[in-house]
Amino acid sequence: MNPFQYTRVTTPKAAVSALSQESGTYFLAGGTNLIDLIKREVVVPERLVDINKLPLATIEKTATGLRIGAMAKNSAVAEHELVKKHFPLLSMALNAGASAQLRNMATVGGNMMQRTRCPYFYDTSMPCNKRSPVQAGPDKGKPNGPSGCGAIDGYNRMHAIFGGSTKCIAVHPSDMCIALVALDATVNVSGPKGDRKIPFSDFHRLPGDTPQKDNTLLPGELIMSVDIPTNKFADNSHYLKVRDRASYAFALISVGVAVDMKRDVIQDIRLAMGGVAHKPWRLTEAEQFLRGKSATEANFKQAATIAMNGAKGYGENDFKLTLAPNSIIDALKTATKTA
Amino acid sequence: MTKDLKNPPIDRIDGRMKVTGGAQYFADFELPNMAYCVIVGSEIGRGTIASIDTKKAQGAPGVLGVFTHQNMPPIPGWDAPVGGEADGPAPKPDTKEKYRILHTPKILFDGQPIAMVVADSYERATYAASLVKATYAKQAARTDLEKHLAEGIAPGRPGSSDYLRGKADGYQSAPVTLEANYTIPVEVHNPMELHGILAHWTGADSLMIYAKTQGVNATQNAMAEAFKIDPKKIHVHTEFMGGGFGMGLRTWPQETAVVAIAKKIGRPLKLVVTRNQMFTLVGHRPYTVQTINMGADTNGKLIGIAHAATAETASYEDFTEATVNMTKFMYECPNVSTRYRIVRLDRSVPIWMRGPGEATGAFALESAMDEMAHKLGLDPIEFRLRNYTETDPEHNRPYSSKNLKEAYQRGAEAIGWNKRQNQPASQREGDWLIGYGMSTGTFNAFRWEASARALLNADGSLTIQSAVTDIGPGTGTALTMIAHNVLGVPLNRIKVAYGDTSLPKAPTQGGSAIVSAVGSAVYDACTKIKNQLVELAIKDGSPLAGRQADELTLTDGVLFVEKEPEKKIVVSELMWTNNLTVVDKSADSKGGPELGKYSMYSFSVHFVQVRVNPLTGVVRVSKAVSVADSGRIISPKTAASQMIGGVAGGIGMALTEEAVIDHRFGRFVNNNLADYHVAVHADVPAIETIMIDKPDPIINPMGAKGMGEIALIGFAGAVANAVFNATGQRVRDLPITPDKLLRTV
C-alpha cells in the first residue's frame, strides 16, 4: 500500500479532468473491487477520484429504450420496475451476481470495469501479465510482482475457453455484462476529447499481447450511462448461472438467453455466455442458426455445437467444453419454456 | 436424574446477548495504551530468508517495533514446542525439523510469519507491514501429497498403529469384492471470527490474556510453559467465540510471539489475523487419500475390510487423527485391517476440524458400504443391518448404549426412504434427477475430568461456575438445564459463569465431550448442595424431621415429601434457620473404572435427497434428515442447532469446500471467503433433526453423550451416495463440484 490522495468530484467534467491530469489516478465508485485491489497492492494508486456524488444514478425511459446511469447501484437496477418488466434478463443476471450487500454498493460502471478474478492476478508474489505487463523491469517488478501467466499451466479451472492468448486466459467475471451484451446495449462515455458511444460488444476486448487492457475505454474517459434498446424478449428470457455453490460464487459458465417466440418458432434471439472469455461472449452464429427455427432440443443441440466452434481447454477448465454447450441447451429450454 | 429429566426446549441463554452485541469476543476488548500487531507472511513454501528490509516499516508513522528473526525477544520455553504437539508428545527419537516462530531465517511453509509489525493503530500496523520486504533463497516446496504418497511414515503414536483382526487380506477371497480410492482435499475451518489474541502483562510475571481459544486452561498452561511462569499468574479469558470448529484447540506460535512482544514493548498488544492468514496460521483438515478393500458374500455378510489412509502433515510436527478407527468397530466383520500413514510436507501443520479424522474416514467407509450394497443388489440400510453388531468387535466388549437400528428406521421414515429406487438414475422431476442416500456416523463418547462449582444463594438464585469456553454449541445452556434438573431452581434464576481461568478447571471444548465432562461436574456439585439441604431438612427441629432423605423432592425452592405435599419446607427458610447465606459446593468429576468395561460411542445417521441436473452437473441437497443417538438430550433446542450446523458443514464438505494449492508455488490460490466456498443459505435446505433421546446408563449421571462431531461425521458420504443413486456416477473425490459429474459422463 502507498499513501494516496483522495478527491471528491460532483460533475462529470471535473471527474474527467481530474482523471486525465496524472497517471495512477482511479475513479472510485462502490469500491467493492477497487479497494480490494488496493489492499492487495495489485493497484497502487496515486490518487482516487470519488465519483459517488456524480448525478449519474438515474434509470429512465428514452425514446428508443432505457437509459441506466453509470452510478446506479446494481441492486437498484435489478429491482427497477421498468427493468424487471421490459428487460428481465438484466434483472436476473444482476441478481445472480455477488451478494445482496455487494449489489447494494456496486455500480453499473464499476461492474463493467471490474477486473478479472484470476487468483494469480490478485497475488503479487505470483506471475501475471495482466497485473505486471511483460515490460516491467527489475525495479518495476515490485510491488506488482512477476510477469508471466500463472494460469495457463496452473489452476485455470475458472478460465477462458474462447479468445485466450498465450499471454492471458482470464475471464471477465461480470454477470450483468452478459445481459447487456445480449441486449445490444450501448455505452455512453465522456472523455477529455468529448463524448462518444461504444457498442457494448466492443467495450471489452480480448487479451492478445496486451492483457493489461480489459476494455477499449481511453485514458481519462468516464462511463456516463448505458442504453438498452426496446425489444420483444421480455416473455422468454433466462439467465442460467452454473457455479460451485448456489449463491455468492462466480460463474463457471453462465448463459443469457432472450427470445422472441411466435408459437414454437424463434423469431429473434440473443445469446451470450459468461465465464468463457476475456469479454462477455456473444454467440452470434448460434443466434443466426436459431432464427426462424422451431424450439426443439435438436435445434438447441446444433446451436450449442455451433457456439462451441473454436473453444479450447487448458487442463483444469476442460470440463467447460462439455458444460458450456450443455448450459446453452439447458438455458434455451428454460427460456423457450420447452423444458 | 436420568429417569425424570425434564428438558423443555429453552432458548440459548446467551442468544440475546449475541444478537444485540452484548457478547464480548476477544477482539472486542480494548485496553488503555494498547498496541496492534500485524503479521507479514513468507511468500515461499520452503527456503531461507536471504534478506529482510524493515527500515521503511520502522520509520512509518506510529510504528513501535518490527520484529523478525533478527531481533525477536527470546521465549524462555522455546526448546519444547509450546503446548507440545497438538496430539501429544512426539515419539523419540524426534528427528523432525523445528519450527520456532521468528527465531530462524528458515522457511518451512508458505505464509510462515517472517515479521510482526507493531504500531499504535491497526491501520498503521497494516500499512507498515506492507513496507517490509524480504528476499529468499528459494527451495522447491513439497506440497502435493499425491506426489509423495510413497513417503508415508507410521506416526508411532498410541492409537495410530496398524490394526488387524483376522486376516489382513481376508477380503480377497470373498465372492464379491471392491477396491476404491477416496480423497478429501484441504479444508479450512473458516469460522466467521478471525483468530488472534490480546496480551497484557499486568506485572513482571503476571499476564492477562484475551484469546480465541477452545480451552482457557490449555492456553494458560501453554503460556506458563513458554514463559516459565506460574500458571496461577496467568489469567485467560474467552467467554465467547465466533466459531472454532477445532482451530482453537491449541495455542498457536503467533500467540506466544504476541505475548513475548507485548512484554518487550511494555504495552498491551492485540493481534487479529487476516482472512488469508486463516489458511496458514491456524491449521486445516489435512488432505487425505484413502483406499478401501472390501469383500462380502452373496448374502450380504461382510468378510473383510482393509482401510488405509495417508494424510499430510508438516515437516515440523506429526499431526495425526483417527481416520481409520470407525472401520475397526462399526460392522461385524471377521477380517479387518487398518493402516494410517502421514507424509511430512512443506505445509503448515493441520489441526482437527469438526468431526476430525472420523469424518474423513466415514466418507470412505460409508461410500464403500454403499458401493458394496449396490454390487450386492441390496438396499444400503438392509446391507448395514445384515452386518450390524450389538457389541464392539474391536475390543470385544459391549457398547455402553447403541440405538442405531432405531435411528436407521426413524430417519428412513422421515426422508421417505421407501420412495428410493435401488436402481440408480431412475427417478426424475422435470429435467432433474432425484436420488436418496444415507450414511452412518460415529464418534467416541468421552468422559473427561472436569471441575465445577455451584452456589445456591439465599434469594433462591443459583450460580454455576466452570472455566469451560462455550464455542457456540450451547454449553452454558446445557449446564443451566442440568443444574435446573438437580436443584429445581427456575431456569431464569440460574446464572452460568464460564470461559475464564478464575473459574474451576475444565477441559478444552472439543471432542464433543463437554456436556459429559463439565455437565457431570455441575451435576455433582448441585447434588452436593441438594444433599446438604436434605440433611438439614430432616434434622431434629425441622418440619420434616425424621423423614428419609430419599422421600424428599426439591422443586422451585421447596423441599417436600412427594406423597404428602403439605409436608414441606421452603429452602430459603431452611437456609435462614441454619444461618446460611449461600450453599457453596465444588466438585471434581471423572468417570469410574467401570467405564472401562464398555465401548462408549455416539452414533448418527444422515439421510439426504439430492437433485442433480444432468446437463450442468449441479447438485442440490433438497432434503436432509439427521438422527442423533447420543444418549439423553439435555437441551433440545441447542442440540438441534448443533445437528443443523453439522449438516451445513457437511454440505460444504460434500459439495463446495476445497482449499486449492498451486504446487508450483506451494501457495493457496483461493484463500479468501469469495473463492473458498463455505456453504451459504441457498445451499442448505430445511433440515429435520431427530433425537433418539435414550439415556446411556453408563457414561455419566445424566446419561448424555456428545453430539458435536456426529452431526458432521458421515454426512458427506450420504450426499455422495445420494448422487450415485440419482445419477449412477460415483464421485470419490470431494467436493462433488459440477465438473466432476461432467467429467465422468
Ligand SMILES: Cc1cc2nc3c(=O)[nH]c(=O)nc-3n(C[C@H](O)[C@H](O)[C@H](O)COP(=O)(O)OP(=O)(O)OC[C@H]3O[C@@H](n4cnc5c(N)ncnc54)[C@H](O)[C@@H]3O)c2cc1C
Ligand atoms: C466477494 C465478491 C463476489 C462477487 N461476485 C460477483 C458475481 O458473482 N458476479 C458479478 O458480476 N460480480 C461479482 N462481484 C463483483 C462486483 O460486481 C464488482 O465488484 C462491482 O460491480 C464493482 O462495482 P463498484 O461500483 O464497486 O466498482 P469500484 O470497485 O468502485 O470500481 C471498479 C473499477 O471501475 C472503475 N470505474 C467505476 N465507475 C466508473 C465509471 N463510471 N467510469 C469509468 N470507470 C469506472 C474504477 O476506477 C475501478 O477501476 C463480486 C465482488 C466481490 C468482492
Ligand code: SF4
Ligand atoms: S490468466 Fe491473465 S490474469 Fe490470470 S495469470 Fe494469466 S495473465 Fe494474469
